[in-house]
Amino acid sequence: MERHTGREKACLFDFNVARETVESFSAACGVSCAVLNREGEVLFKTSVGSEGCSACRAIMASHGLPFRCGKLHLYGAAQAERFGGRYIYFCPSGLAYFASPVMVGGQAAGALVGGPALIMDVEDYLAGEPKAWQGLAAEEVSSLCTALESSPAMEPARLSHMSALLFAASVYVGDNSAALLAHREETAQQQDIGVYIQQLKLERAERDYPLAKERELVHAITEGDQSTARRLLNELLGHILFSTGGDFRLIRARALELMVVLSRAAVDGGSDQNMIFDMNFRHLNEIDHLRTAEDLVLWLTRVTERFVSSVFCLVDVKHKDVIYKAIEYLKRNCQGKVTLEETAGYVGLSSSYFSKVFKEEMGETFxxxxxxxxxxxxxxxxxxxxxxxxxxxxxxxxxxxxxxxxxxxxxxxxxxxxxxxxxxxxxxxxxxxxxxxxxxxxxxxxxxxxx
Known part of the structure; x- marks a missing residue:
């Protein structure tokens, strides 16, 4: 591991926490990870899977070529701050890195940087002929191949997941990186709703409430489809704002009605009924403190995401338990007039959803x-x-x-x-x-x- 002493004393965040965090991240993911200060200087770095980076530096040094890794990672951290907390980028040699800023007091006090990683086969990598490797001798190419083969290789999707994990780690190290992401999401949502309202105006759309779109949203929540639910909710919110003319009381009434409908969709999707009822109670307390249409929009967005997450997170785990309970119930009661409705009630699901789950899990109807x-x-x-x-x-x-x-x-x-x-x-x-x-x-x- 590589560590620079002294400079960590000037950190605006807890250096020991940052060091322990990147050590854990590196050990879990098998990728080198570093702590940078706000000038881009490396305060601490693990050496897991950094052979490709070391080979790059050695070969460039042997050819007298400059390497500006510090500036590169400072750029990556700045881009991560700009784009909501995470950014994937490539060094001149084609190796992939990912960065997340450590935010303190609303300012970037440093960054966490993961990498390098290779997102293609070594042969494909060399076939691309990165500028840094042009003109290398055969033995240098062989040395480079050996180093690259020891470097972590991954699909782009896995690299993206690691970037998300590193961002979560930066939230833990800093004090308000979560607010940075929330601000980005709120801004994007406001833009989406604004575009949809403008579209409605241009089309001279009817102001009647779009029940068909609401039914689509209910279906998306039942299926645990987060992205579709978010898109449909933004369109519904846009229509509500458009049709009510921004009247807070009307928007509040529509939001409450929608909350009830969506909570039932979550239950039909497999969420625990008592948990959803408890969530609704808390949501009703929250809405009493909202004073603007913008607050209502953000509130209903969070509510919807909680409902979708309750379906998405619980459904896979819950199915096996539900089927086990149902089979035990049927074995005890099959001599009587047992029905699908009775069995669904016993395991705590609606009859329609239970019928669907039973067929999916057992391969046959109830x-x-x-x-x-x-x-x-x-x-x-x-x-x-x-x-x-x-x-x-x-x-x-x-x-x-x-x-x-x-x-x-x-x-x-x-x-x-x-x-x-x-x-x-x-x-x-x-x-x-x-x-x-x-x-x-x-x-x-x-x-x-x-x-």
Whole structure:
């Protein structure tokens, strides 16, 4: 690791916190990371995965070429501050870096810089012939290839994710980088809404509330689609501002109505019902303190993002738990008149959403699974008890014996009596062809022998 003593004393942020943060980032991501002061000087740097950078410096030095890495990273940090907290850039040799400013008191007090990283194969990299490598001797190219192969290689998408993580780290080190990003997002949203309002004016649009667009927004929230939800919300907000003429009371009323609709969408999307109700209670307390249309716009944006996040973050984890509970419930109650609505209520989901989740996770519909479960139970009773077929029919949740026989044959290819007689042994092709129906049993291709 590389460390410059003395200068960290002049830091406007906690140098020890910054050092520990970049050490953790570097160890977790496998990429070198550095702490810079506001002049671009390196205060501390890890050496993980920096072989490519070292090779670059060595070769340029051997050729007497200047390298201005300090100015390069200072530029990257300045661009990161300009563009909302994160910026990916490339050195003259084509290696990728990413920077985030450390903000203190509204000013950039330094920066965190990650890299270098190679976002292409070494062969492709060299084929691009970076200016710094033109005219290199064969042994120098070989040395460079060895160093580059030891450098962290990644897809652009992974580089972007690392940039986002480094920005989060800079927020932790500084005091208000989050405000920088929030300001950028607010400005972008205001521009989007302004453009949409201007479009409505030019088109002389109707001032009636766009229910169709609201339904689209509800669907986006149900699906946990953050980007689509944000776009549709901006358009709805633009229409509300346009149609109300900026009347705060009307905007407030529309915002409250929309909050209720969107909260129900989050529940239908799989969010925990009690959690959403608690969020609504807090949101109602927040709106009482808002005094301008701009405040209402920002408030409703945050509310919507919370609803979408609750769907996005919980749905994958929740599904497995929900299905496990549902199956256990069905196994305990399949002998009765159990319904999809009852089971959905037991696991805490709306019936429509539960039906969708069940089919996605189990690969079959709720009714199909329930029928299969009942048939499985009846097969076990036919083989292990002396109960009559009528009794088994009743204890496995079937109201009518003829219907039970029909369903049983659909899943097994034989009647309940024949199944018991053969002790569950499957019939051969020759035996099936001897049956009056020519062996055309509706054999279920996808079934479970036990549940």
């Amino acid at each position: 009714n199909s699974y329930l029928s299969e479960l009942r048939i499985s139970k009846s097969k076990a009773m036919l083989l292990t008890t002396n109960a009559s077929i009528a009794e088994i029919c009743d204890r496995c949740g079937f109201d009518d014996q003829s219907y039970f026989t029909k369903v049983f044959k659909k899943y097994t290819g034989v009647t309940p009596g024949r199944f018991r007689e053969r002790r569950g042994r499957l019939e051969t092709e020759k035996e099936r062809s001897a049956w009056p129906d020519g062996g055309e049993h509706n054999q279920r291709k996808k079934g479970r022998s036990s549940l």
